[in-house]
Amino acid sequence: MTLTELNAPLQPLGIAAPIDIEAEAADRRVRLAQQVAAVRRRSRLIHLLRRLLPGLIIALGLFNVGWIVAQTIINSMNVYNGNLNEIRYTNPRYYGQGSNGDRYTISGLEAVRKGMNATTISLKAPSMEFKSSDVENPTRVSAANGVFDQTTNKFTLTGHVVIAAGGSDFVLRTEQAVVDMDKSIVYGDKHVDGNGSAGHIVGESFLVSDNGHSLDIKGRGDTKAWATITEQ
CATH class of the missing domain: 1.20.5 (Single alpha-helices involved in coiled-coils or other helix-helix interfaces)
Incomplete structure (x- = not known):
């Protein structure tokens, strides 16, 4: 279509898609x-x-x-009266004398008494030494925990117990030991391991007496082995 054909009919562009209403x-x-x-x-x-x-x-x-x-x-x-009645001591130190005349000292990081009338005292990291007047080196015992019974005058130590016998150069290691202050002896029925100039000793029970001069180590079981070492 030219410009002169103004009356020419329009051509359709396409068919629109129906709307789906x-x-x-x-x-x-x-x-x-x-x-x-x-x-x-x-x-x-x-x-x-x-x-x-x-x-x-x-x-x-x-x-x-x-x-x-x-x-x-x-x-x-x-x-909670039990806790309220607890008496705690920091860096305690106790001095005493057994019925045989031997003097002893007990110390620790902390001590706990369950009430004013309690006869037992619990200690953390206790250390103890005792000796008679005619002995130069005392017997020393240390452990992780300890309970001192004032009625029986016995001190029970537990956990990594180390015993240095004053009358000899033997050092014993065990998990539990009892110190009888009246008799100045240390004993126990747990596995024990000891070292000294006389050699190496392993046993299932022990007794340290005579101010550390006498060590009695015994075994347990089928072998029934035991040994006694006495320093002259």
Whole structure:
């Protein structure tokens, strides 16, 4: 078509696709239903929280009140009197003398007495030494823990026990030992390992007496082996 052909009919550009009005309406209804469902879920959650939160706050308050009442009752019954009556000493040191005249000293990092009338004292990292007046080197015993019984005058040591016999150069290692202060002896029925100038000794029970001059090491089991070493 030229500029002079103004009255010529227009040519069609193409056929437009028909619009599916029903499908579009259905899609809008689906989206609207989803939005309504989401709003309803949020509404139900908010409604539930509004009902639960006051109840939780009340329950927490009742729990706190109950706990305070329970603590008051427990304290009134003196359940913790044992702890309140504990007497603790830092770097304690005790001096004494056995019935045989030998003097001893007990020390440690901390001592605990369970009440004023208690006859036992627990010690952490205890160390003890005792000797008679005619002995130059005392017998020394150290351990991780110890319990001193004032009634029996015995000292029980447990955990990494090391015994240095004053009358000899033997050093014994075991897990438990008992010191009888009245007799100035150290004994035990646990596995013991000893070293000294006379050699190496292994046994299942031991007795250190005579100010460390006498060491009695015995075995246990089928071999029935035992050894006694006495320094002259």
